[in-house]
Amino acid sequence: MSSRLSSHVHENQSPDLTQDLKQDGCVQIAIPPRPHEPESMQADPVDYMARAQWLRAVVLGANDGLVSVASLMVGVGAVGQSAKAMLVSGLAGLVAGACSMAIGEFVSVYAQYDIEVAERERRRQDCGSEEEGSLPNPLLAAVASALAFSLGAVLPLLAGGFIRSWGVRVGAVCAVSSLGLAGFGAAGAVLGGANVPNSVLRLLFGGWLAMLVTYGVLRVFGIVFGMHVSSA
DSSP, X not given: OHHHHHHHHHHHSOHHHHOXXXXXXXXXXXXXXXXXXXXXXXXXXXOTGGGHHHHHHHHHHXXXXXXXXXHHHHHHHHXXXXXXXXXXXXXXXXXXXXXXXXXXXXHHXXXXXXXXXXXXXXXXXXXXXXXXXXXXXHHHHHHHHHHHHHHHHHHHHHHHTTOOSHHHHHHHHHHHHHHHHHHHHHHHHHHHTOOHHHHHHHHHHHHHHHHHHHHXXXXXXXXXXXXXXXXX
């Protein structure tokens, strides 16, 4: 029974599935799509992997900008009530953070670029075939990361930088930052094909934790050292 079944399988097996294309020691096997799967499952019309490079840079940059500047402003507000101090600290965080993100992203993606180029060259020498596909763009990733950081940092800066009342100012920074985190999380999940509620909750929890820790540490620091800034 088993021998007849085995012979039946080999007789009906397509030669296209078993033919190996050997070239300079490299074996390439062409596997056609499964006939029983619908066309929508054979080829996903949305290539989420192609979005990974710029989506990671944009979402990460915007989230870092918002959380960093919001936490910085809330921390400064914990040791004083000066609106100018919060505004200047937020602006300094925006500029420094955007530059840091751009440089870090450029170095990181350029290292990835060098690795992929070296790997393609090795495969070309071994297999004699050119590999298709786009390479990562370090400059594009750096610019996208800096712009995204600035976009996220602007939200708390505009929300609380020009409000005179200390309580309203801190509350506005926290509220606008929460809305921004939810929006960035939802946008990133939709574009990346991920779960929207989970993505939003992760960003909200992380942002709230960062602001709370910064406020608490600076508040204790201000009390211990008797720091107080006027509300001017």
